[in-house]
Amino acid sequence: MAILSFPIADVQKLYDHIMDSNHTPTPCFGDLDTPEYYPNGVVVMDENNLPDASKIDPAKLPRAFHLVKGKGVYLMAGVEETLPGTSSENFVVYAKGMNPDLDDNAYYEARHKLGDDFIVSIPAEWFATLLRKKPAAKVFRISISSRSKSLKL
Incomplete structure (x- = not known):
């Protein structure tokens, strides 16, 4: 089981984009x-x-983030309308230690902890729950394994 941590401010930007009623879930x-x-x-x-x-x-479809495990591990908006990124076509939020552009061992860490590449939906409601229960939270943490995923409060 891996626990992934994402900076709250960047996740908030994704969340706001996902929750925009003009955007279509994918x-x-x-x-x-x-x-x-x-x-x-x-x-x-x-x-x-x-x-x-x-x-x-x-x-x-529920409003959701897409958790992507590729060369690194990141969240992106699970909607058709893209949120432009600064260094890529889409705005993405990398998990701590899992950004291949910044972390030398990102690929190996991601592969060791999470295995093969995948994309799974993470309910946007988890982020809302975190903010309700811990309004001063600095990170959005997700626990994930090959069989389950959950919000870590």
Whole structure:
């Protein structure tokens, strides 16, 4: 199990973007097998017998961050409308020690703690819960393993 820490001010910027009612939620790979996100509550398969993301009803998706594990580990907005970044197309918030541009061992740390690349949804409500319970919080912490994910208060 890994505990990832993200700076609160940067996560707040993502949260505000995600919660903008003009922005459309998007699914990530981990959402494709969730029947509740499809119009009739049944996962729709494509011609290759894989879940068809284009058939997901965006109105049924919860507002969420996308937690991405690639060369590093970061959060990005889980909405169609991008939030421009300064050093990349999208604004992203790297977990402490997991930014490949700043941390020499980011790739190896990420791979050791989290395994292969992935993208999972992190409910935006977790951030709201943190701010309600700990208004002076400096970091947004997520506990994650191959089987579970949770907010760390």
